[in-house]
Amino acid sequence: MPDTNPGQAGYAELFGQVTRNATHEIKNELAVINEQSRLISEMLEMGAKGREPDPDRLYQLIGRVIERVSRADQAVKRLNAFAHSAEETGPICDAVKGVTLICGIFARQAALHNVTLELALPETLSVGLPTLDFERLLWRCLATVVEAAVSGSVLHLGLESGGEGAVLRLDAELEREMPPLPGQLLAEMGVSLRGGGGVLELGLPPARATGG
Numbered sequence: 719m720p721d722t723n724p725g726q727a728g729y730a731e732l733f734g735q736v737t738r739n740a741t742h743e744i745k746n747e748l749a750v751i752n753e754q755s756r757l758i759s760e761m762l763e764m765g766a767k768g769r770e771p772d773p774d775r776l777y778q779l780i781g782r783v784i785e786r787v788s789r790a791d792q793a794v795k796r797l798n799a800f801a802h803s804a805e806e807t808g809p810i811c812d813a814v815k816g817v818t819l820i821c822g823i824f825a826r827q828a829a830l831h832n833v834t835l836e837l838a839l840p841e842t843l844s845v846g847l848p849t850l851d852f853e854r855l856l857w858r859c860l861a862t863v864v865e866a867a868v869s870g871s872v873l874h875l876g877l878e879s880g881g882e883g884a885v886l887r888l889d890a891e892l893e894r895e896m897p898p899l900p901g902q903l904l905a906e907m908g909v910s911l912r913g914g915g916g917v918l919e920l921g922l923p924p925a926r927a928t929g930g
Contacts, residue, residue, distance in 0.1 A: 728903070732854045733804075735861075736823055740797040743826050747790035754783045796822050803849045810925040811849040813884060814839050817877055820856045828860070832869040833890070835860075838876040845884045846923035851907055855920075856886070858899060863888045863918055866896040883924040892916045 758779050761771040799819055821835050828835050845852060863873055873890040896918065904911055904920075913919035 728854055729850060732850070732857055735827075735857060736800050736820075737797070739823055739826050740793055740800075743793045744790050744797075747786045747793065751783055751786045751790070754779050754786070758783070800853075803853065806849040809846060809848060810844050811847055811852045813843045813845045813852060813877055813886075813922070814841070816849060816852050817856060817875065817886075820853050821860070821875065824857065824860050828864050828873065831864050831867065833864050833867045834872045836872050836874050838874065840878060843877060843879060843884055844925035846925045847907055847909075852922075855903070855907060855909065858903070859886070859888055859918055859920070862896050862899060863890050863892075863916075866890075866892045866894045867916075868893045880921060884922040886920045886922055887913070888918040890916050 758776065761776055761779070765771045796819060800823065803816070803819065817837065817839060821837060825835055847855070860873075860875075867873060867890040871891040873888060876885075876887045876889075878885055878887075892915070899911060899918075908923040910921035911919070912921070
């Protein structure tokens with residue numbers, strides 16, 4: 719995208735945040751895999767020296783490695799799905815798919831603040847926003863609420879049809895006032911903002927058919 723694009727900085731920020739969260743998650747899983755593998759290696763070396771390893775302990779360690787490999791694989795798949803979402807350049811996006819993906823990646827960030835995400839989503843719902851714009855908006859909303867949320871609380875995120883468009887609602891117990899979302903960002907996307915207290919509610923534009 720050219721430097722003159724007003725959304726350039728926002729897109730770059732989104733890619734940086736998503737990549738940082740995903741790679742940290744993968745790095746953490748690899749660290750655990752490395753540690754468990756080292757313990758398995760030590761047990762096998764003891765067996766080679768005539769001291770039979772505890773089979774239950776060995777199976778336990780192997781099970782942990784398998785579990786962590788699976789978790790790292792899921793993190794890689796989420797990162798890959800996000801990369802592919804950048805190729806979806808149309809004016810309409812699958813909001814349910816976007817929320818599921820971004821919340822899956824953002825979960826680590828929420829966990830750092832000791833906040834749990836709880837989603838209530840319809841089976842299908844599209845909105846009139848390009849995919850990256852919707853993901854950028856959602857990430858900003860999540861970060862805004864989580865920063866102000868009470869440690870140990872649950873952030874409830876709901877998505878539903880509302881009027882001609884859709885409504886995205888984030889509800890959490892707050893320990894401080896949420897900073898305002900950028901008015902220019904909302905205006906550029908045609909998004910309305912309402913709610914108060916611990917509730918952030920956004921009216922999203924409808925998905926309208928294009929072409930003749």
